[in-house]
Amino acid sequence: MEERKVLYSAIQPTNNLTIGNLIGAIKNWTNLQNDYDCFFAIANMHAITVRQVPADLRQKTLSMLALYLACGIDPEKCTMYVQSHVPAHAELCWVLNSFTYVGEMERMTQFKDKSARHAENINMGLMDYPVLMAADILLYQTDVVPVGLDQRQHVEIARDIAQRFNNIYTPTFKIPEALYMKVGAKINDLLDPSKKMSKSAENPNGSIFLSDDRDTIIRKFKRAVTDSGSEVKFDPENKAGVSNLLTIYSVFTGKTIAEAEADFAGKGYGDFKLAVGEAVADKLAPIQKEQEKLLADKSYLEGVLRSGAERAAHTANKTLAKVYKKIGFYQL
Numbered sequence: 256m257e258e259r260k261v262l263y264s265a266i267q268p269t270n271n272l273t274i275g276n277l278i279g280a281i282k283n284w285t286n287l288q289n290d291y292d293c294f295f296a297i298a299n300m301h302a303i304t305v306r307q308v309p310a311d312l313r314q315k316t317l318s319m320l321a322l323y324l325a326c327g328i329d330p331e332k333c334t335m336y337v338q339s340h341v342p343a344h345a346e347l348c349w350v351l352n353s354f355t356y357v358g359e360m361e362r363m364t365q366f367k368d369k370s371a372r373h374a375e376n377i378n379m380g381l382m383d384y385p386v387l388m389a390a391d392i393l394l395y396q397t398d399v400v401p402v403g404l405d406q407r408q409h410v411e412i413a414r415d416i417a418q419r420f421n422n423i424y425t426p427t428f429k430i431p432e433a434l435y436m437k438v439g440a441k442i443n444d445l446l447d448p449s450k451k452m453s454k455s456a457e458n459p460n461g462s463i464f465l466s467d468d469r470d471t472i473i474r475k476f477k478r479a480v481t482d483s484g485s486e487v488k489f490d491p492e493n494k495a496g497v498s499n500l501l502t503i504y505s506v507f508t509g510k511t512i513a514e515a516e517a518d519f520a521g522k523g524y525g526d527f528k529l530a531v532g533e534a535v536a537d538k539l540a541p542i543q544k545e546q547e548k549l550l551a552d553k554s555y556l557e558g559v560l561r562s563g564a565e566r567a568a569h570t571a572n573k574t575l576a577k578v579y580k581k582i583g584f585y586q587l
């Protein structure tokens with residue numbers, strides 16, 4: 256049997272996830288799990304680059320796993336695990352640090368954004384974030400990395416670091432490719448459609464959280480920014496708000512953008528926003544219910560994480576051993 260290609264992705268267990276995370280990342284994963292050998296991590300080591308409340312981080316780690324499962328990721332097919340349970344991530348990160356330039360890290364958009372937002376805590380971890388992410392990806396000899404568009408620069412730098420290492424020694428790492436959704440690779444804030452919807456946005460009314468109840472979802476969509484026109488038409492340049500809502504509607508109903516536009520021909524923005532809210536609420540309800548059910552069974556969740564960490568470590572340690580050998584670490 257031909258070996259399957261490897262797919263790797265992760266999400267930080269910080270805050271509550273938004274429909275941006277669901278559409279840009281998790282939905283893509285569920286579609287691809289049958290075609291690839293998949294690894295899905297819960298990136299708690301990335302999470303601490305911004306101050307976290309320990310009890311929350313612990314709780315969000317488990318609820319993130321429950322969400323992966325509730326969204327339909329199958330633990331029989333995919334390896335799901337917590338990043339800190341596989342020490343090879345920190346170990347490879349340390350090696351790759353010596354193959355990464357400070358200047359490259361200073362230029363990273365996310366580093367600049369987060370430094371501005373957390374000016375009181377611009378720590379080394381924040382700066383090193385992309386190197387740890389490169390270690391995540393490269394440990395598994397990953398072919399594809401399905402992420403939202405905001406992660407493009409990080410996948411690029413992982414490729415650069417891998418290539419640099421391969422050139423200095425001999426081919427060691429597979430060079431990964433980022434993979435984006437055709438529709439929904441960037442979902443924008445409902446109140447400021449020029450910004451991406453973020454789980455740590457200042458105003459929570461611009462984001463739809465996966466934990467929001469039906470009334471909250473509908474209320475937030477009702478208040479979403481549109482424009483002064485009245486036509487429901489996909490035109491990201493001139494109608495950023497409406498286009499963002501159309502994208503969300505299309506993803507949540509499985510309709511194409513053109514079909515979505517047709518649904519609202521001759522209708523006003525009020526009807527349109529209500530319909531988008533209802534479509535999202537309808538789809539999120541069963542996921543929320545399933546997640547809650549799973550969270551009640553802690554021993555099952557821990558079992559998934561235990562076997563996930565074991566499988567992940569097995570693959571990761573093979574790559575790490577190769578790296579240690581090439582760079583000249585004495586082996587016993």
Ligand code: ATP
Nearest residue numbers: 267275276279280402403440441442452453454455
């Ligand atoms: P934060 O806002 O706290 O920095 P985030 O919302 O960007 O976090 P991450 O954990 O950084 O969430 O990202 C998880 C995944 O979700 C990544 O693949 C990212 O590209 C994707 N993603 C995040 N926001 C969006 C969005 N608005 N549209 C599409 N994909 C997104």
Ligand code: LTN
Nearest residue numbers: 263264265266267298388391392
């Ligand atoms: N930085 C990513 C989360 C992440 C990730 C990864 C994504 C950590 N390690 C490896 C893909 C591959 C984010 O989405 N903020």
